[in-house]
Amino acid sequence: MNSFRHYILGTALMVAVPMMGQQKGINVTKNSQHAVMSATPVNATRWTGGFWGERFDVLSKTSLQSMWATWQTKEGKGFNNFLIASGEMQGEHHGPPFHDGDMYKWLEAVAAVYAINKDPELEKIMDRFIGCVVKAQREDGYIHTPVIIAELNKKKKEQQNGDDDTVVGTATGTKKDKAFGNRLNFETYNLGHLITAGIVHKRATGKTTLFNAAVKAADFLYDFCQRAPEELAGNAICPSHYMAVAEMYRETGNKKYLELLKQFIDIRGMVENGTDDNQDRIPFRQQYQAMGHAVRANYLYAGVADLYLESGEEQLMKNLTSIWQDIVTRKMYINGACGALYDGTSPDGTNYTPDSIQKVHQSYGRPYQLPHSTAHNETCANIGNLFFNWRMLEATGEAKYADIVENCLYNSILSGISLDGEKYFYTNPLRMSDELPYTLRWPKERTKYISCFCCPPNTLRTLCEAQTYAYAVSDDAIYVNLFGENTFTTQPDGKNELTLAQHTQYPWDNKVLLEVVKAKKAVNTVIKLRIPGWCHEVNVSVNGRPVPYDREKGYAAVNGKWKKGDIITYSMEMGTRIVEANPLVEENRGQVAVQRGPIVYCAESPDLGDIDIDDIAIPVDAKFTPVEVVIDGSRMMALEGEVVVRDEATWKGQLYREVSRKNERRTIRLIPYYAWGNRGKSEMTVWMPAVY
Numbered sequence: 001m002n003s004f005r006h007y008i009l010g011t012a013l014m015v016a017v018p019m020m021g022q023q024k025g026i027n028v029t030k031n032s033q034h035a036v037m038s039a040t041p042v043n044a045t046r047w048t049g050g051f052w053g054e055r056f057d058v059l060s061k062t063s064l065q066s067m068w069a070t071w072q073t074k075e076g077k078g079f080n081n082f083l084i085a086s087g088e089m090q091g092e093h094h095g096p097p098f099h100d101g102d103m104y105k106w107l108e109a110v111a112a113v114y115a116i117n118k119d120p121e122l123e124k125i126m127d128r129f130i131g132c133v134v135k136a137q138r139e140d141g142y143i144h145t146p147v148i149i150a151e152l153n154k155k156k157k158e159q160q161n162g163d164d165d166t167v168v169g170t171a172t173g174t175k176k177d178k179a180f181g182n183r184l185n186f187e188t189y190n191l192g193h194l195i196t197a198g199i200v201h202k203r204a205t206g207k208t209t210l211f212n213a214a215v216k217a218a219d220f221l222y223d224f225c226q227r228a229p230e231e232l233a234g235n236a237i238c239p240s241h242y243m244a245v246a247e248m249y250r251e252t253g254n255k256k257y258l259e260l261l262k263q264f265i266d267i268r269g270m271v272e273n274g275t276d277d278n279q280d281r282i283p284f285r286q287q288y289q290a291m292g293h294a295v296r297a298n299y300l301y302a303g304v305a306d307l308y309l310e311s312g313e314e315q316l317m318k319n320l321t322s323i324w325q326d327i328v329t330r331k332m333y334i335n336g337a338c339g340a341l342y343d344g345t346s347p348d349g350t351n352y353t354p355d356s357i358q359k360v361h362q363s364y365g366r367p368y369q370l371p372h373s374t375a376h377n378e379t380c381a382n383i384g385n386l387f388f389n390w391r392m393l394e395a396t397g398e399a400k401y402a403d404i405v406e407n408c409l410y411n412s413i414l415s416g417i418s419l420d421g422e423k424y425f426y427t428n429p430l431r432m433s434d435e436l437p438y439t440l441r442w443p444k445e446r447t448k449y450i451s452c453f454c455c456p457p458n459t460l461r462t463l464c465e466a467q468t469y470a471y472a473v474s475d476d477a478i479y480v481n482l483f484g485e486n487t488f489t490t491q492p493d494g495k496n497e498l499t500l501a502q503h504t505q506y507p508w509d510n511k512v513l514l515e516v517v518k519a520k521k522a523v524n525t526v527i528k529l530r531i532p533g534w535c536h537e538v539n540v541s542v543n544g545r546p547v548p549y550d551r552e553k554g555y556a557a558v559n560g561k562w563k564k565g566d567i568i569t570y571s572m573e574m575g576t577r578i579v580e581a582n583p584l585v586e587e588n589r590g591q592v593a594v595q596r597g598p599i600v601y602c603a604e605s606p607d608l609g610d611i612d613i614d615d616i617a618i619p620v621d622a623k624f625t626p627v628e629v630v631i632d633g634s635r636m637m638a639l640e641g642e643v644v645v646r647d648e649a650t651w652k653g654q655l656y657r658e659v660s661r662k663n664e665r666r667t668i669r670l671i672p673y674y675a676w677g678n679r680g681k682s683e684m685t686v687w688m689p690a691v692y
Contacts, residue, residue, distance in 0.1 A: 030473075031250065034312040034409040036397035037472035037479050039390075041492060042203050045467040049432025050485030050505055052466060054634065055414070056360065059112045059464050063421035066448070067106050067460060068125055075449045078103045081145040082129065083648045085136035085152070087453050092153070093146045093454075098186040100145050101240065103129070104193035107210075108200045109461035115204035116467075126201065130210045133194070134602070139214050141220030143194065144187045147179055147328035183235045191217045192240030199244075199251050218248045222260045237278065238296050238380075242303025243387065246310065256371040261307050262483045265316075276346035277360045278318045285315050288322040290331055290364045291346065294376075295454075297364060298384025305391035317395070322391060327385070328404070330367035334579065334593055334686065335411035335600045336404055337377035337674060338385050340480075341365045342441060368584040372431035372687060374440065378429060379416035379455040382408050383462050390469060393481070397474075399554025402481045405469055407480075409462075410507065414674040416459040418446045419632040424456040425677070430602075430686040432677075433613065445681055479524040479555065483512050492525040498562065507597045508637040509625065510574035515567045522563040528555035529570050532598065537573045572597075574623040576639060580690070591687040592618050594639065594670055596626065601639055601670040605683040608668060616668065617644040617689040624670070631671065639670045644691050 015557060017397035030038040047053040071079040077094040082103070084091045084249070107129060114122045135145040180187060198214025201207065204374055221241060225232050236242075242264050249257035268274075269283030277292040279300050290297055301323060308316045332338055339362050346358040362376050386408040393401035416425045432444060450456065470482040473490055483506040489499045499518035514527070531538050531554055540549050543566060549556040558568060576596045581588035594601040603613055624641035647662040676684045 014686040020397055032041065032309040032394075035309050035394045037394055037474045037477075039468055040110060040471050040473060040488070042465075042468060044490060045114055045470045045486050045488045047467055048485045048487055048501070051507060052484040052486070055121070055463065056113075056116075056467070058419070058421040059109075059460065060117060060119075060345075063417070063460055064110050064113060064122065064464075064683050065456060066403055066422045070449055071106070073102060073449065076453070078453075079129065079132075082132040082136055085143075085145040086132040087135060087152070088132065090156075091149075093149045096451075097144070097146050097184070098189055098238075098454060100143070101186060101190035102453050104190070104197040105457035105461045108193070108197040109464040111197065111201040111204040112461065112464045112468075114149060123205070123274060126205075126210075126364070128354065130201070130213075132543055134209060134213050137216060140223075141213075141216030141218075142179060143213075143217065144179065144185065144190060147183065148185075153223050180231055180235050183237050185235075186237055188221070188232070188235050188241045189238045191221060192244040194405060195248055196240065199247050202251075208281050215252070216247070218245055218257060218260075221245065222256055225260060225263050225328065229263065229267045230270045230272075233270045233280070234272075236264065236268065236280070238293075239299050239303055240242070240265070242300065243306055246303065246306035249310065255614040258310055261303070262311065265304060265307055265630065275358050275360075277358060277363060279360075285319060287319055289326045289337075290323050292360050293363050294381035295378060295384055298338060298381055298388050302384060302387035302391055304384075305388060305395060309391065309395055309519075324388070325362075331364050332385070333370060333375065333377060333412070333430060334581070334595075335415070335428070335430070336407035337375070337382050337412040338387060339381040340370050341380055342374060342376050368552055368582060368586070370581075370585050372685070373429055373433060373436055375427070375429045375431075377412065377414060377428040377430075379424075380458050382412035382416075382428065383458050386413065386462065386469075386602035394472065397553050397555075399481075400533060401423045402530050403552075406532070406598050409466055410468075410598050411673055413459060415676070416455055417463070419634040419675060419678045422435055423448055424450060424459060425453050426450050430673075431613075432684045434681070446677060466568070477528050477557070480514065480527065480529045482530075483507075487517070489518070494522060494682065496520050498523050498525075499656065507599050508628075510572045510597070512572075513567055514570065516562050516564050517563060519564045522561045524561050526557050526559050527562070527568065528552065528557045528567075530554065531556055532572060534570045534577065534598070535574070539569075539571045540568045543611065544569070576641075578618065578620050578622060578690075581687075588687055590690055591682040592690040593688075594618065594624065595688050596624070596637070596639060599637075600673045600686060602673045602686045603668065603670055603688065604676045604679075606679045607638075607671060611645055611666065611668065612648075613683050613685045615646045615648055615690075616685075617642060617646060617663075617691045619691040627669070629669075629671070631675050634675070636672055636675060638672075640667060641670075643669050643688075 047056045056536045070076045073588060078099040081093055081099060083089040084398045106128060110122050110126055137146050194213040194217050198210040202211035242261060245261050266283055268280045269279040274280035279292050279297055282303060301320060304316055305320055341363050344363060344365055346360050362378055369463060386405050389401040389404040412428055415428050425446050426442040467486060469487060471488050472479040472481060483504055485502060485504060487499060487501045489497055491497055497518060501515045501517045503513040504511060539557055540547055540558055547558060550557050574597045576594060579593045579595055601615055605613060622641050624639035626637045627640050629636060629638045642665050644663050645666045673686060
């Protein structure tokens with residue numbers, strides 16, 4: 001543990017202090033009338049070391065470049081689609097229709113990193129890709145490479161046949177090759193990610209080339225919505241465009257984009273033969289429970305939360321609060337993951353006749369339906385959960401939402417990428433057994449390319465932007481939401497810069513030093529430090545002296561007139577916790593999981609020697625000791641403790657048998673769940689039988 005403690009109480013550390021400039025954040029609600037707090041500029045927070053500094057180093061130096069290479073491989077070919085659509089190459093479209101959006105997500109990640117490190121090589125890559133996007137986009141703002149390529153090839157063929165009267169841009173061809181011809185073409189999803197990438201790129205670079213394309217795309221959606229609202233409503237699949245137009249409104253101040261966001265939510269009630277799977281069987285304002293495809297659901301909820309932040313419509317908050325309660329108390333995994341079911345039937349809105357049952361997939365199931373081995377938990381759904389909770393945090397200022405943001409980051413988003421930054425999971429089960437007698441849809445090991453490639457770039461952009469969630473601001477307060485080695489620069493009074501530096505080895509250590517490293521003059525403001533939901537007690541001192549604090553919505557609020565050299569020392573109780581689930585979660589009956597701080601732990605076969613994962617039982621009074629380990633070059637804290645190992649005979653060929661076993665006490669090691677699967681193919685479990 002001592003090697004993690006490189007800070008010394010009361011000793012100032014040398015840190016690089018960024019200049020603020022005019023950049024904005026990923027999700028900016030400073031002028032949103034109904035936001036309690038606002039996100040900070042995209043370059044305001046910089047990881048300087050520790051846990052997130054190590055991860056950012058891998059993401060910025062390996063992951064971005066590795067994925068750029070993947071886009072140009074035989075399997076990926078995502079970039080080739082833009083080369084063809086822009087006229088630089090000839091050929092056919094390759095890959096799923098949502099590859100465009102996946103490339104925009106990757107570009108957003110590159111822009112977010114560039115905002116921090118100003119790497120000229122990243123700028124070159126962005127410029128190369130953006131040039132193709134701009135050339136491929138139609139004059140009316142529409143861009144979807146399957147359609148653009150089909151149009152170009154059709155025109156070329158007609159020219160070869162002597163008929164040069166083709167008007168490029170019309171909706172011609174099959175449903176697959178026609179604008180909005182098939183809701184599963186994911187055009188609004190793609191356009192939403194283009195809009196978001198354009199905004200982030202502008203904020204990171206100051207350039208407007210991609211932003212101008214984003215404005216054209218948003219205007220296309222606006223015009224189409226006025227023309228054919230029912231058709232657009234039917235094409236809202238994984239509605240990233242809801243969040244996107246909200247941010248376009250914040251960026252431009254043009255109220256037509258806010259009007260468009262409201263229309264997006266309103267027209268969902270116009271869908272004929274809607275489904276619970278797509279959350280459009282009934283109008284949104286009649287929905288009070290989470291349902292259907294978890295990615296689509298969480299993106300919807302985040303988009304509606306954006307509308308609330310701007311409109312303050314009370315009914316929307318009633319819906320969102322009820323849905324959030326349903327997720328968190330009945331449908332969310334211990335690691336913040338969502339979407340338990342690979343496939344199933346909707347539990348809502350059916351009348352029990354066979355022809356009325358609706359299929360759901362990658363979805364929320366019934367309350368307390370949370371399987372382990374067959375948990376789907378798509379990484380994109382977990383990211384959507386983060387988006388939803390971040391916006392609820394902005395709207396309310398309640399730390400319980402920040403708790404889930406943190407939980408998702410550490411335990412169900414970070415798990416989606418390998419420690420070396422190059423391989424990815426699509427799903428995030430809580431158990432992996434070699435004895436499972438059937439094959440699930442997605443790989444059991446992380447891979448560089450997945451046929452459904454939505455999660456890898458989504459994971460990448462979210463983790464590359466993790467620093468933007470660390471702080472938030474209001475007119476009279478600075479909120480410290482996440483803990484990690486970083487610097488943060490803001491202007492509490494709108495004029496004078498104040499720079500804070502966090503010195504900590506959280507999540508492995510319980511102490512955070514928050515130092516004022518820059519302040520031209522003393523600044524009056526309240527600093528609010530999140531009290532994690534798992535923490536029973538915190539202590540606060542300023543310049544070595546204990547100080548009182550007010551507990552406000554889950555934050556420790558410390559008033560002060562802050563000057564350079566001031567140090568807040570914040571200590572959180574951080575013990576190992578043995579956790580049980582509500583008994584209505586049938587797969588967890590009689591089982592427990594282990595957590596320490598924000599980290600969920602698991603048992604993985606490389607650490608168990610001759611012990612099978614099925615033979616481990618955890619005493620409810622077990623004591624675990626943190627132990628520093630390194631897995632694939634990444635430092636972390638494992639836990640070691642004495643457990644019960646059951647000497648069981650093989651179950652092969654048996655479904656039931658009389659209880660008969662011998663037990664022995666053995667010491668085992670648990671590792672952070674996010675780190676499993678980085679030492680080759682393995683077995684793993686989060687939940688284990690309890691010994692009372």
